[in-house]
Amino acid sequence: MGFPSFFSSLMWTAGSAYGASLAQEQSGRSVRKATDAQQIARDLQDRVDKLVLACMAMWELLQEKTGLTEEQLLEKVREIDLRDGREDGKSKPSEAPTPCPSCGRPISPRRTRCLFCGADNPQAKAMDTAL
Numbered sequence: 001m002g003f004p005s006f007f008s009s010l011m012w013t014a015g016s017a018y019g020a021s022l023a024q025e026q027s028g029r030s031v032r033k034a035t036d037a038q039q040i041a042r043d044l045q046d047r048v049d050k051l052v053l054a055c056m057a058m059w060e061l062l063q064e065k066t067g068l069t070e071e072q073l074l075e076k077v078r079e080i081d082l083r084d085g086r087e088d089g090k091s092k093p094s095e096a097p098t099p100c101p102s103c104g105r106p107i108s109p110r111r112t113r114c115l116f117c118g119a120d121n122p123q124a125k126a127m128d129t130a131l
C-alpha cells in the first residue's frame, strides 16, 4: 500500500469514524427530542386530568346548588360548540382584536390588559384569557 492509498484509507477510516460519531450524536439528539416530547405529553396529560377534575367538581357543585340537569349541560355545550359555526366538540375563541378603550390600539381578546397603555380590556373573557 503506497502512501496515497494508505492516506486515503486512513482518511476513509477517519471519515467513517467521524460519520459514525455524527450519526451517534444525531441519534442522541433524536432520543432527547423524543424524551422531551414524551415529557411534554405527560405534562399536558397531567394538566388535562386536573382540568377535568376541576370541571367535574364545579359541575357537581352546580347540580347540587342549582338543580341543573345533564340535559341542560349538554344543551349548553352544544350551543357553545356551534358559536363558531361548526359542531366539532371544540370551542374556538374569537381572535378578532378590539380597540383599546383608552388608547385605541388593537387588543387581542386573550389579553386582560392593553399591551401599549396597560388599560383593562373590557372584551377579555375569562375562558379566552385562560387558553
Ligand SMILES: [Zn+2]
Binding pocket: 100, 101, 102, 103, 104, 105, 114, 115, 116, 117, 118, 119
Ligand atoms: Zn391601550
